[in-house]
Amino acid sequence: xxxxxxxxxxxxxxxxxxxxxxxxxxxxISSSNxxxxxxxxxxxxxxxxGEIYHSGSTNYNPSLKSRVTxxxxxxxxxxxxxxxxxxxxxxxxxxxxxxxxxxxxxxxSIWFHPWGQGTLVTVxx
Amino acid sequence: QSVLTQPPSMSAAPGQKVTISCSGSTxxxxxxxxxxxxxxxxxxxxxxxxxxxxxxxxxxDRFSGSKSGTSATLGITGLQTGDEAHYYCVTWDFSLSxxxxxxxxxxxxx
Numbered sequence: 001x002x003x004x005x006x007x008x009x010x011x012x013x014x015x016x017x018x019x020x021x022x023x024x025x026x027x028x029i030s031s032s033n034x035x036x037x038x039x040x041x042x043x044x045x046x047x048x049x050g051e052i053y054h055s056g057s058t059n060y061n062p063s064l065k066s067r068v069t070x071x072x073x074x075x076x077x078x079x080x081x082x083x084x085x086x087x088x089x090x091x092x093x094x095x096x097x098x099x100x101x102x103x104x105x106x107x108x109s110i111w112f113h114p115w116g117q118g119t120l121v122t123v124x125x
Numbered sequence: 126q127s128v129l130t131q132p133p134s135m136s137a138a139p140g141q142k143v144t145i146s147c148s149g150s151t152x153x154x155x156x157x158x159x160x161x162x163x164x165x166x167x168x169x170x171x172x173x174x175x176x177x178x179x180x181x182x183x184x185x186d187r188f189s190g191s192k193s194g195t196s197a198t199l200g201i202t203g204l205q206t207g208d209e210a211h212y213y214c215v216t217w218d219f220s221l222s223x224x225x226x227x228x229x230x231x232x233x234x235x
Contacts, residue, residue, distance in 0.1 A: 111175035
């Protein structure tokens with residue numbers, strides 16, 4: 001079964017760049033799935049950051065689009081998140097997840113399974 | 126402010142039934158499928174329902190989903206203390222061209 005594991009620095013300075021990697025095991029990143037990043041500020045709800053397909057196609061949350069880059073490394077079976085110009089508001093637990101997208105009669109179906117365990121990133125000097 | 130509206134909190138007694146609502150619009154729930162997630166304290170979200178009504182393998186039939194118009198509902202019967210968690214609805218929004226989450230519902234079983 002597919003498993004995901006996030007990794008990266010737990011502390012980033014303000015105005016710096018947050019960089020995380022999600023390693024995929026038990027399956028190929030080149031399968032017919034989208035690979036997503038979701039974050040959760042402490043004590044708050046979930047926020048979708050964006051996603052990537054193995055071809056390199058991406059979709060981003062419009063509210064973060066100007067600062068986000070998601071990339072894929074098929075040779076390492078992993079994908080990555082870069083978020084630049086970070087502030088304290090970007091402090092959150094960051095999750096990676098496998099996304100399933102289908103379209104039925106013009107209606108979009110999207111769901112996420114499985115998820116990584118999450119990693120806390122704190123933005124502070 | 127979330128695009129999808131959920132009640133912030135709900136409570137019910139063990140053994141009882143609860144329904145958690147998720148209200149949206151024609152640009153999201155009204156024309157797309159909804160999935161639901163359970164997040165136990167300190168853990169990652171877990172898929173409970175997809176395509177409005179489908180349960181992944183391993184999810185007990187105490188959990189059910191439905192959709193009508195621009196609203197979706199998660200039902201939980203035979204409540205257990207282990208069901209205490211936050212629950213989130215998710216769908217695609219055509220206008221935003223983005224995945225949207227509900228604000229989450231904190232369920233207490235007491």
